[in-house]
Amino acid sequence: LVTLIWGKAAGRSWTIGYLLHLLGDLGGTVPWLYPFKDYNFQLSQFGYKQKIIRAFTHPNPTETVLLLWALALLWKLPPFQLTAEPEDHQSHN
Known part of the structure; x- marks a missing residue:
């Protein structure tokens, strides 16, 4: 879609x-x-504030790697490019 x-x-x-x-x-x-299936989830011992603080103080390694990868890809896209791509002004005959 x-x-x-x-x-x-x-x-x-x-x-x-x-x-x-x-x-x-x-x-x-x-x-x-x-x-279609019932799930029994336990209530969390942490509130929203504690969860946010915990997310930044105890990050999941997989999430950290994926975040860094996404930032690296984003950094290469305009308008975040640090350097301009060299332009090829030569004509190919």
């Missing part, structure tokens, strides 16, 4: 991002079959 609406490049980007997000969820408890 993404490909049909926004084109091939957007569809590929969405698919890769979606699959990487699912890969990051493999180690946790994700209710894949909800609402």
Whole structure:
């Protein structure tokens, strides 16, 4: 659907991002079959404030690597490029 609406490049980007997000969820408890299956989740011992603080003080290594990878890719895209790409003004005869 993404490909049909926004084109091939957007569809590929969405698919890769979606699959990487699912890969990051493999180690946790994700209710894949909800609402067809009942899940019993325990209440968290942490509130939202503690969860946010904990996310920044005890980051998941996989999430950290994926974040750095995304930032590196973003950094190469305009307007975030540090250096301009060399332009080839020579004609090919």
